[in-house]
Amino acid sequence: MPTRLLDLDLNQPLPDLVDLGEYDRLTVIAWKGRVPLGLIHLPDNGRTVTAEALARVLKEFLGETVLNGVSEDSESPLPAFSGAGGPRISVIIPTRGRTSLVQGCLEAIRAQTYPPHEVLVVDNDPPDASTWTLxxxxxxxxxxxxxxxxxxxxxxxxxxxxxxGEVVAFTDDDCRPEPDWLKIIAMAFAARPGLGCVTGPVLPRELETRAQELLEARCGFIQGFNRKLFLPHPVKDFDPAFLLQTWRFGAGSNMAFRREALEELGYFDETMLAAEDLEMFYRILRGGRELAYEPGAVVRQRHTCSYAQMRRRMFEWGWGYASCLTKVIRYDSRYRRRALAEMATWLWAYQVRGRIWPRLRGRGDTSYPLNLMLMEFWGALAGVPGYFLGLQRARRQGSYEEVYPPE
Incomplete structure (x- = not known):
């Protein structure tokens, strides 16, 4: 049941008619120029969608002022930036034997409006020399x-x-950064000296398979379309769990760090078998740095295609988050009790009572498969001993481990 993705620039007139053709559904990514405003799944209502129907749905989700082009909040409120004197950005792209994918990513990097200082492709245990040849x-x-x-x-x-580079930006080989990706990142770091990390939305490049649709339904890698600044210190109405809920902050396929912060706090923890990006987000905030989510720093990614890959992805998500919390429980005395509470709440209240148990009783949302819920839950259960397994393996291999500073 493929879904058609339609990019709509609201600075332009809406199309008179959208023909779904071979697709079953329509998902709209609304833009104001190069700034994304929202990802909207339209209800099933036939093989064509009229301009009137589009306008009605856009007004419902975005508001009439945005649709009419008079919203003052649709553009990023970062200060004016010419690029002169901005930070030098190194772009790092891990890959392994996927030359066609990395080539598309490099073409997107070449099209950046803010040229990178350097681009590095890291060939990870390569099966052949194809990437080097390319x-x-x-x-x-x-x-x-x-x-x-x-x-x-x-x-x-x-x-x-x-x-x-003074700033290090990471993306994946199956990603296509939008032209202003590095420009928005550079603007954010130039505007706030205390900023340690910038993330942004990861929008789907396609929704052609059931697995890709399910990944997006599970929440994908989008943390909304409003700018967010996460502060390292508690503020009024502070939620103690927010710092531990690292999935709020972004995704590894679209993240950038100030090198100075990584030199101070340490590189990615090589003992973690999954979710080392989420653990780094925690460490950035825990280390006293700010983290900004910039909706204009957009990356498009080709999501997992097969159902088997989706099952593996859900297992890794559960494993990774549980591993992050386990590390906090072991090392961080300040957040140990909160991490224990978050682990219990996430496993019991959210996973079991909120998702799995209602489905077993024939209730709840039946559009999301039960076996994927179970894979995420089993991954979480395995992630706790899995963290210690990874720790032992890394010690045998001589990989270092990042430990939170003592109180």
Missing amino acids: LSEQYREVHYVMEPARGVRFARNRGLMESR
């Missing part, structure tokens, strides 16, 4: 780096060690 023949300006240890955490750290 770069040597078509992308000589790109640095080729080979990392023999398999795992994206190793590839990201190798890229960090080989790069020289």
Whole structure:
């Protein structure tokens, strides 16, 4: 049941008629120029969608002022920025034997309105020399780096060690950053000296398979379309769990860090078998740095295609989040009790009582498969001992582990 993705620039007139053709549904990504405003799933209502129907749905989700082009909040309120004197950005792209994907990513990097200082492709335990051949023949300006240890955490750290930019931006080989991606990142870092990390939305490139639709239904990698600044210190009405809910902050396929912060707080934890990006978000805030979510820093990603890959992804999500919390419980005395409470709430109240038990009783949302819920839950249960398994393995291999500073 494929879904058609339609990008609509609301600065332009709406199309008179949208023909779904071979698709079953329509999902609209609304833009104001190059700034995304929302991702809207239209209800099933036939094989065509009229301009009137589009306008009605857009007004419902975005508001009439946005649709009419008079919203003052649709553009990023970052200060004016010409690029002169901005930070030098190193772009790091981990890959492994996927030359066609990395080529598309590099073309998107070439189209950036804010040119990077350098681009590094980290070939992670490569099965052949195809990536090296591609770069040597078509992308000589790109640095080729080979990392023999398999795992994206190793590839990201190798890229960090080989790069020289003041800001280090990460994306994946199956991603296509929008043209203003690096510009928005540079603007954010230039505007706030205390900023340690910038993330942004990861929008789907396609929704052609059931697995891709399910991943987006599970929440995808979008944290909304409003700018957010996460502060390292408690504020009024502070939710103690927010710092631990690292999935709120972004995704590893669209993140950038001030090098100074990583040099101070340490690189990605190589003992973690999954979710080392989420653990780094926690460490950035825990270390006293700010984290900004910039909706204009957009990356488009081709989501997991097959159902088997989706099952594995859900298992890894559960494993990764439980591993992050386990590390906090072990090392961080300040947040240990909160992490224990978050673990219990997430496993019992959210996963079991909120999702799995209602489905077992024939209630709740039946559009999301029960076996995927169970895979995420089983991954979480395995993630606790899995963290210690990864710790032992990393120690045998000589990989370092990042420990939170003592109180």
